[in-house]
Amino acid sequence: MRRSFFEASARDRLLELVDAGSFRELIPPEARVSSPHLAMLDQPVAFDDGLIAGAATLDGQPVLVAAQEGAFLGGAIGEVHGAKLVGLIERARAERPAAVLILFDSGGVRLHEANAGLIAVSEIIRALLAARAEGLRFIGLIGGSGGCFGGTGLIARCCDALVMSEEGRLAMSGPEVIETVHGVEEFDSRDRALVWRVTGGKHRYLLGEAGALVADDIGAFRAAAIRLLDAPAGLSLDSVEREHALLAERWRRFGSCDDAPEIWRALGVPPGEDVAMMSAEDFVAMAQRCIGRPA
Amino acid sequence: MERLQYELESRGAVAVRKPVLVGVTASGNCEVLVEGGGAPDRCAIDVQTSARGFGEIWQAVLRDFGERHAAGGLKIEIHDVGATPAVVSLRLDQALEAWEEGDA
Numbered sequence: 131m132r133r134s135f136f137e138a139s140a141r142d143r144l145l146e147l148v149d150a151g152s153f154r155e156l157i158p159p160e161a162r163v164s165s166p167h168l169a170m171l172d173q174p175v176a177f178d179d180g181l182i183a184g185a186a187t188l189d190g191q192p193v194l195v196a197a198q199e200g201a202f203l204g205g206a207i208g209e210v211h212g213a214k215l216v217g218l219i220e221r222a223r224a225e226r227p228a229a230v231l232i233l234f235d236s237g238g239v240r241l242h243e244a245n246a247g248l249i250a251v252s253e254i255i256r257a258l259l260a261a262r263a264e265g266l267r268f269i270g271l272i273g274g275s276g277g278c279f280g281g282t283g284l285i286a287r288c289c290d291a292l293v294m295s296e297e298g299r300l301a302m303s304g305p306e307v308i309e310t311v312h313g314v315e316e317f318d319s320r321d322r323a324l325v326w327r328v329t330g331g332k333h334r335y336l337l338g339e340a341g342a343l344v345a346d347d348i349g350a351f352r353a354a355a356i357r358l359l360d361a362p363a364g365l366s367l368d369s370v371e372r373e374h375a376l377l378a379e380r381w382r383r384f385g386s387c388d389d390a391p392e393i394w395r396a397l398g399v400p401p402g403e404d405v406a407m408m409s410a411e412d413f414v415a416m417a418q419r420c421i422g423r424p425a
Numbered sequence: 426m427e428r429l430q431y432e433l434e435s436r437g438a439v440a441v442r443k444p445v446l447v448g449v450t451a452s453g454n455c456e457v458l459v460e461g462g463g464a465p466d467r468c469a470i471d472v473q474t475s476a477r478g479f480g481e482i483w484q485a486v487l488r489d490f491g492e493r494h495a496a497g498g499l500k501i502e503i504h505d506v507g508a509t510p511a512v513v514s515l516r517l518d519q520a521l522e523a524w525e526e527g528d529a
Contacts, residue, residue, distance in 0.1 A: 139449055159458055160444040172426045174475050174504045176450040177458055201451035 132347045135273040136297045140199035141182055143233055146348045147271070147355065148186035148195060155184040156221075157214055165208050167243045176202045179210040183218045188231070189356045194222045197233035200276030205236030207281060208243040212250020219257040222266055228359050229267040232289065237304060238280020251281035258288050259365060267363035271351050272298035272340075277329065279304035290363045291341040293354040294331030296410065300339065301329040323406070327390045332405055332413055336394055336421065337380070343417075345410040397421045429472040429480055433491035437465045438498050438524065445523040448516045455505035455513060457520040461498055468496040474505035486510045490517045499524070 135143055145153055157163050159177035168175045180202040186195050196218050198205040207215075215232070222230045239247035258268060268289040272278045277299030278286050286292060286300060294300065303311075305319035318324060327333060335343035341358065344350035384393045394405060398421040408416065417423040440461070448456040455474075463469050470487055490496065494517075501520070508516070 141446070158444070159446040159456075160460060174426060174450050174473055174506050176456060176504060177446060177502075199449055199451075201449045201454065 132345070133349065134346050135271075135295060135348050135351055136275055136346050138348065139201070140180075140197040140205075140233060140235060140274070143274075143348055144182055144195060144197040147231070147233070147352050148188050148193065149190065152187040153184055153195070154186070155182065156218065157183065163210055163214075165210050165240075165243065167208060167246065171242055173242065179208060179214065180205060181211040181214045183214045185225075185227070188229070188352075188359065191228035191359055192225075193227050193229050193231055194218050194225070195231040195233070198235045198274070198276075198282070200235030200274040203240055203242070205234075205274070205276045205282070206238060206240035207236060207247050207250050207254075208240040209246035209250055211240070212247065212254055216250070216253050216257050219254070219261050223257075223261050223264060226266070229269050229355075229363075230261070231269050231271065231355060232286075233271045233274070234278040234282055234286050235272075235274030235276045236278060236280075236282035237276055238282050248281070251285065254285050255288055258285065262288070262290065262363070262365040265364050267359070267361075269293065269355055269358050271355065272300055272331070273344075273346060273351060274298065277301075277304070280307075287339065291358050291361055292334070292339065293342045293344060293351055293358070294334055294340040295344055295346045295351075296326065296331045296413075297346050298331045299325065299329035300331075300334050305329070324389075327406060332408075333390045333393075335414070335423070336397055336399070336417060338376070338423075343410055343414055350410070427472075427474050427477045427480075429474065429483055431470045431472070431484065431487050433468045433470065433487060433496070434466060435468045435491040435497040435499075436495040438468075438495045438521075439527075440498075442524055442527045445520060447520045447523055450504040450506055452506050453508055453512065455503050455508040455516055457516050458502045459520045459524050460500045460502075463498050463500045465498045468499050468501065470501045470503065472503045472505060474503075474507075476505070476507045482510055483513075486513050487517075490514065494518075494521045496521065 164175035270289040273295035308317040334340040
């Protein structure tokens with residue numbers, strides 16, 4: 131039976147993604163390591179500060195895994211939330227698991243915590259890149275209601291590979307931020323079709339940013355994560371320079387496009403293909419056929 | 426934010442379990458942490474809620490809960506962001522179910 135990744139809580143997602151009964155939580159809720167900043171602001175806290183972290187197995191292989199709870203303050207990264215993720219990454223450098231899985235669901239920095247949240251994002255990125263340089267594999271999974279924006283979007287793009295559903299969204303500035311800064315004529319954040327086609331998983335897959343596009347189903351995310359356990363991992367100067375060259379080429383080809391479908395046409399998606407209405411399976415088959423995305 | 430503390434009489438709950446957490450600290454929702462180790466015929470409940478001035482309603486919802494379930498010996502903590510009484514009751518039912526299954 132399909133179980134929606136989008137609708138599930140972070141805790142439920144994580145427990146169903148990894149092998150049944152294998153999850154061992156680090157700093158569990160009863161440890162009560164929650165945000166001191168929110169307490170000072172007299173705001174309700176979460177026992178786990180919106181980040182669940184621990185060790186598990188995936189298809190029998192040891193992994194470390196973290197999940198952000200998008201319903202708690204938009205999954206935003208505060209000091210404790212960030213420190214738990216940094217701690218998990220540092221632990222991975224010592225334990226050398228088959229992969230670190232991060233279930234992103236976050237709008238970025240937690241504004242209540244300001245500089246502490248910003249510092250947390252930079253610490254996460256530094257730890258993640260150091261771990262990748264040592265050959266550790268990072269797999270990000272994006273399919274939650276909060277999407278993956280701001281500093282969390284930066285962290286996600288530092289992973290080796292991303293698994294997304296169409297419902298999962300990934301970008302730097304979120305739709306409301308763009309509208310606030312540049313006006314509704316530039317970007318109408320309430321136009322859901324616009325938001326999904328510009329930031330959604332299908333667009334990210336066509337651009338090559340998401341390595342796998344799956345249906346909104348925890349089982350499909352699990353299967354994709356298992357396949358990625360064997361994918362190449364690592365970070366070198368060569369791979370960074372290749373990525374920069376790809377980004378420069380993308381800007382050259384698509385910098386003048388006004389909307390995502392123009393980019394899809396330029397990539398080779400025929401005008402008759404109704405990308406938004408396709409199932410994940412049909413969409414991936416089309417992308418492989420029409421624009422040569424590898425299977 | 427308001428902090429409310431209650432102690433209910435209740436029948437003895439299923440013995441020692443690992444702590445369980447259900448729900449999320451989110452708008453219209455609450456998270457409920459259940460731990461053992463209290464006096465066997467009492468249930469201690471600690472509520473942090475963003476909505477001030479609803480102490481009597483909390484009292485009524487929790488009294489019903491104590492009568493409905495064997496919650497003696499349990500210590501319950503709730504982080505609430507304006508969940509309605511019905512949502513709170515359902516979360517408490519879910520928390521007790523998870524406690525009794527011992528695998529939340």
